[in-house]
Amino acid sequence: GENVEQHPSTLSVQEGDSAVIKCTYSDSASNYFPWYKQELGKGPQLIIDIRSNVGEKKDQRIAVTLNKTAKHFSLHITETQPEDSAVYFCAATDGNEKLTFGTGTRLTIIP
Amino acid sequence: DARVTQTPRDKVTEMGQEVTMRCQPILGHNTVFWYRQTMMQGLELLAYFRNRAPLDDSGMPKDRFSAEMPDATLATLKIQPSEPRDSAVYFCASGLGGGTEAFFGQGTRLTVV
Numbered sequence: 479g480e481n482v483e484q485h486p487s488t489l490s491v492q493e494g495d496s497a498v499i500k501c502t503y504s505d506s507a508s509n510y511f512p513w514y515k516q517e518l519g520k521g522p523q524l525i526i527d528i529r530s531n532v533g534e535k536k537d538q539r540i541a542v543t544l545n546k547t548a549k550h551f552s553l554h555i556t557e558t559q560p561e562d563s564a565v566y567f568c569a570a571t572d573g574n575e576k577l578t579f580g581t582g583t584r585l586t587i588i589p
Numbered sequence: 590d591a592r593v594t595q596t597p598r599d600k601v602t603e604m605g606q607e608v609t610m611r612c613q614p615i616l617g618h619n620t621v622f623w624y625r626q627t628m629m630q631g632l633e634l635l636a637y638f639r640n641r642a643p644l645d646d647s648g649m650p651k652d653r654f655s656a657e658m659p660d661a662t663l664a665t666l667k668i669q670p671s672e673p674r675d676s677a678v679y680f681c682a683s684g685l686g687g688g689t690e691a692f693f694g695q696g697t698r699l700t701v702v
């Protein structure tokens with residue numbers, strides 16, 4: 479089955495700086511890669527996703543890149559703000575519904 | 590405001606007791622997932638359904654866990670008997686399938702003592 483690895487497990491950045499979280503996946507059939515943000519006491523919420531026919535996608539301060547050859551994808555957050563502090567999860571699926579998550583990154587924005 | 594609703598939000602029970610967690614998926618969604626979240630294991634997929642039929646429950650301990658969808662508006666996850674190692678946050682999520690967004694509920698925090 480699919481195996482998704484995520485790094486780093488914790489990340490602290492100064493407010494205004496950029497944050498990058500990286501994930502690798504094992505199943506070459508995976509074609510959908512969402513990123514979720516989880517705040518304390520809440521369920522994960524989708525922030526951005528990318529499909530395998532696209533190399534990069536951007537939404538305001540958030541961007542995701544995908545390298546299918548290397549089987550890795552990354553989340554980039556620019557101009558970080560205190561409200562970006564949360565746990566971020568990457569995930570992968572081959573479209574057969576089985577969404578496999580990475581182990582999460584706890585991002586802390588230092589004011 | 591469409592959302593996935595889970596009940597109860599918190600449950601404390603004694604070892605050996607039966608626990609039932611309920612989920613109301615977003616109206617119109619045909620795919621329902623159950624995930625378990627712990628510090629050690631992260632988000633584990635326990636089971637998922639498409640059009641109320643179970644597609645995969647290989648992540649679930651079969652001897653004590655069961656998941657069902659009695660109708661399109663209700664999904665249940667049952668543990669019988671419960672054990673301390675079942676303590677975790679259980680999330681239900683729903684979506685339209687085919688590699689699209691899964692919407693998560695607020696979770697049920699289960700503590701088995």
